[in-house]
Amino acid sequence: MEIKVIEENNNPLLDRREIIFKVTYEDATPSRKSIIDNLSVIMNSKQGLIIVDNIKTEFGKRESIGYAKIYESADRVKEIERSHIIERNSFLRAKEKIEGAGESKEIENGKTKTEAS
Numbered sequence: 662m663e664i665k666v667i668e669e670n671n672n673p674l675l676d677r678r679e680i681i682f683k684v685t686y687e688d689a690t691p692s693r694k695s696i697i698d699n700l701s702v703i704m705n706s707k708q709g710l711i712i713v714d715n716i717k718t719e720f721g722k723r724e725s726i727g728y729a730k731i732y733e734s735a736d737r738v739k740e741i742e743r744s745h746i747i748e749r750n751s752f753l754r755a756k757e758k759i760e761g762a763g764e765s766k767e768i769e770n771g772k773t774k775t776e777a778s
Contacts (some may be wrong), residue, residue: 662686664699669724675741676733680704684725690718694752703732706731711741712750 668681682700684691693713701708716727732738738747 662691662695662699664696664703666703676737677741678704678731680729680731682727682729684716685728686723686725690716690725693750697750697752700731701727704731707752709735710738712738712746714746 663685710732712730713727718725
C-alpha cells in the first residue's frame, strides 16, 4: 500500500490540517485502521488525532481517494467531530467496549451476573 498526499490545507480556525490523499494498493481495499497507521507516519502525527472522513474507490481500480483531518489536540477532536465519526476512527476504544461487554454478559444459573445479584 502506498499513500500520496495530493493536497494539504491548514485550517487555523479549527486547529487542524485537512488533507486529500491517494491510496494505491495491490490486494483488497485497505482498512481504515491501516490507512490511519500509515498517515500517522507520513504526516508525523498521533493516530488518535487523525480522522479519516471518507474514502472513495472507483470500480475496477486499485486506488482510492480519501479526505482526512489531522487535529492538534484530542480536545479539539471531541469539540468539533460528531460522536459516530470519532467512534468509527478510534479502534482502541471500540476494542475496549467489546471486551467490556463480554465481561458483563457472564451467565450464572441461566441469568446474567447482574440479574443474579
